[in-house]
Amino acid sequence: MSKNYVAGSEWGDSTRSQQSWTCVHKWLETCIQSHKSCSSQPSVASWKPTRLLDLGPMGAKLLPRLIEHEEIPAGVVYATLSHCWGSAKVFKLQKGSISTAKNQVSFRHLSKTFQDAVEACRRMKIRYLWIDSLCIIQDSSEDWDAEASRMEYVYNHCVINIAASHALDGGWGLHTDRDPLILQPCPLTVTWDDGKPMDMLCADLDDWIKRFDSEPLSTRGWVVQERLLSPRICHFSGTQIIWECNEAFASESFPLGFTSNDHKFNIRNLRGLTSLTTSSEDHLKWDCWRDVIRHYSSAGLSFERDKLVAISGIIRRMRDVFQTEYLAGLWWKGIEYQLLWAVHREGKNMPTRSSVFIAPTWSWASLNGAEIDLYSHTNTQTTPSLYRGRYLLCRAIDAQVVPASSTTICTDGHIHMQCFLVPAFITPSTFGWYDIAVPIHEKRLGRQPLISLFTIIDVHMTNRGELNFWLMPILDGLEDKHLEGLLLYSNNHEEGIFRRYGSFRLRGVIDLDNLWKSVFEFEASALEARHSNIGLYDKVWKYQIGSKKEEKYEKCDA
Template structure:
């Protein structure tokens, strides 16, 4: 009905246009998703349908749609008209709708040049230039609380995509802006639900295909090669709900990829300034199931040159700040250690792998030196091979006991340099 009303002769629906019981056809069509949605005239969105039979149309009270206009007259002042509208209208109507909580919808919504949302209460419009609805047909108000939504991930990505969608690759965004946009996407995407968990990487492969010409670097199971050390520092958002598992789900990505866990992910924010890298990426590689490097993964690895520090983690308390026990005793630091999945038993042989460190003058922050790294556990029967166990951040207010990490202050000031210590030399390790 909608397609005919718009005067369009063709309608594409994945459930009808992809042979549902054919793995070969599904794999072929999945690689074309970026072309299907980005070259569409308009994406029709059934916002409040809980499944494929929910439909677009709802009975509604149309008299409640218009906003309320109030005339206020104060003494010795001219009469003024004030327009009152629901401040969270867009957020509640679109962001919290059943449809937008589905992971596959993320790329369908971002790649389409236009989206016509059918909600319970009103129609909403979204394109590269405008967000509007029946209450605000000329665009959502840019002021007040609505401004919060306008700065979130999908709008930033829309702006990132615009030069590409309009046919040009001369994107004005810097590399750091592109990585920030990607981090926003990962944070948003990992909060959405997947019916088939094996689709974790496939469901955003269309977005990756459009981003690759802009990033101009290799894509590695949810991470980008040119920013690999910082992107390895993602962590699970701590909560009782998601840190209840004892092990990762069935394999679909290497342990160093956020796609290997079923939980909301918090990418490490942009670290500035990074004063030194404490690890070096020697090699990184993934093997896809088919020829599509953005889709399903058979396996993958990262080879690092980095020091390894034996560590024990106290997981007896359900907290994001477990105690770390080091060979040389307790550190005078604050640590934030977050497991990827909550261990229900003691794990032996854990190591801390520092990746990079940042430093700030004391008057700017509560800590003056931060070391970011991973907690890894050995793979049984494979020398030098480890799996990721979690992430860790160490914060120092004072620069003592850093010598064990090979970190020392320069000229007695709050600037530091890193040189591997003799007791804990750098090694070649493989993360799988």
């Protein structure tokens, strides 16, 4: 790395130092004046929050006070704060404290992080500040629901987001002391084949970025949309201040910015989400959504019920892009392909179902502690609408989620499928290749062949005995003898209502033939449909997955 990447070599012994703030002021000035994609955010004059903290005129050093919508000036310039609540008690806005907060908020009532955020705003000459715990009435579910629906606008319209990245709770503050030497890359002089020496700097950028991405705030669910929707972010990490916007990623070590080969699903790669439109290429839309879910699904939440609400701002943005109905974490357009999501695990603990109803089992949002990969079984890296040489073996007839809003908690949901079902008897395993017995129609073979099936189980199986499951084929590769689908479970399949338990992949001529021979009652028509791709949905059955309601299946003859 050339020394030209570094603008200077003097760093203070704290992120509170003048050297640190010189960097911040330069980044902010450059971004506002020069970055077109950052300045193309919606005009702040077009919208203003419900409440803000007024820090007073510059230089006045007044105590902050809460102001409400009618007091907030048009074209207001404000900052937002992203922070971990943690276990420490913090001053919160409640019904009984509104009048006091509108008069003034005592500094001694504010956590160290909140105090530092006020100071940071004043140093950046920003008069107004939005903090969730002080601008949302915490003991009012009505106000919380209303403000949750406005999160997209709160972050999208701020001038900057202040991120307390290293702080586990409000007692930590924004700033850290440090040894300036840890910021300094190792200088080297390299002599090339032509004999000419060149001064270089040695720094492990990948290791540095991974450490930053593992900071406490970076692992929190709510922060995903805060980070993606804010036009620019000033991160206060454990060692230095880091700048992030649509056009730059810089640090005190590398104030001019740099590029890196960080891991593929890094959230910075998703900042293009704000520039997506309905006319964007399909694969760009779906790739962006896939990466959002993979990053967000493994993030932590203090309250399980927030699983879908915490990305409601992103969902609102993507709904405008996809132009289709949103269904508890999935989209109606191409929903059959999206049902093939799978848990991505590499030696990690098994995920769990939420203790309260968050989403139907066919949605990835029904799981906790899982990194979700949409379309994980497929070899394609593109949109579901662009699968090549693949044939759908099912069809979604209708789906319903209650309520339908993306900003309120889901209480029920089902998807009504027209599909084939194959009974299967499985001895539980964590995940991987193992044999599954499927019954053959007794008039044909009168035996149960074994199928070598790769399954990814959503949650841990507590019953160690043989269980009765159902395979629901979704995609047939035909040419590559490759079939994918869902693993379903039902206490009473006669009711036609099932729960998702995992996904499967099957490969090989013998296994595929055995599977299709096992389609009960109508295996002959199923085999014919598979080879001709005509009349695929004739004489198949309709089933529901994930509903709390008891609606019986019906035979479909057309």
